Amino acid sequence: MDIYRKLLSFFGEQKWWPYDKEYHKKHRTDYRFEIMIGAILTQNTNWKNVEKALENLKNACTLEPKRIAKMGSKELQNFLKPSGFFKQKADRVKNFSKYIIENYPNLDKFFQRPIFEIRKELLGIKGIGLETADSILLYAGKKPIFVVDAYTKRLCKRFGLNIEKYEDLRKYFEKNLPRSVKIYKEFHALIVELGKNYCKKRPFCEKCPLNSICPKLYPES
DNA sequence: AGCCAGGACTGAG
């Protein structure tokens, strides 16, 4: 919680997860679907590139499950190209869209269930792993699940915590934070922001905002 | 010019 406050005061509130409110109002589409697709597209990929892919879909007015589900693979691949891994991502996005349209044409029904039931279902879909599933639950579904990523692991290492496994880390954060969707969202975003700006790789960064409350060594190996 | 990003899957040992 100290770390959370420190990061929050240093970076300020983050605007996660970005999505196009105007577009969804205009087309009467569900903004949550954009978040879910974004979560898949951003796997090991810079968000700037994801934005371009999403923009391509919006320009074609096709950012909704039923449109994607029946789009040609080639065409979809073209739209997704900027976000990298475009062939497999096209497959995954399409497969996911089909799944949604066939089972949950209304996303309310998808999200109106116990968290871990949804999570289990998401994890059963090809291309959705732990982090992506939890991002969808937290940012699209507003469910209290803490999202762990590579930056989170580095951060913990730096504080001398040798927790390696995803689930253990997630539980650790959830145990030590108030069970608040807002804080979970914000904290994860802040950790990413920290990682992008100050803890790129090994070298210890002189300007890291956490230096005052954390060990100065950046452990590696 | 490299390095790497808001990972997940697969196959091998």
Added chain:
DNA sequence: CTCAGTCATGGC
């Protein structure tokens, strides 16, 4: 189960 290899574009 752990681990390397694979997928690929664009930003910095």
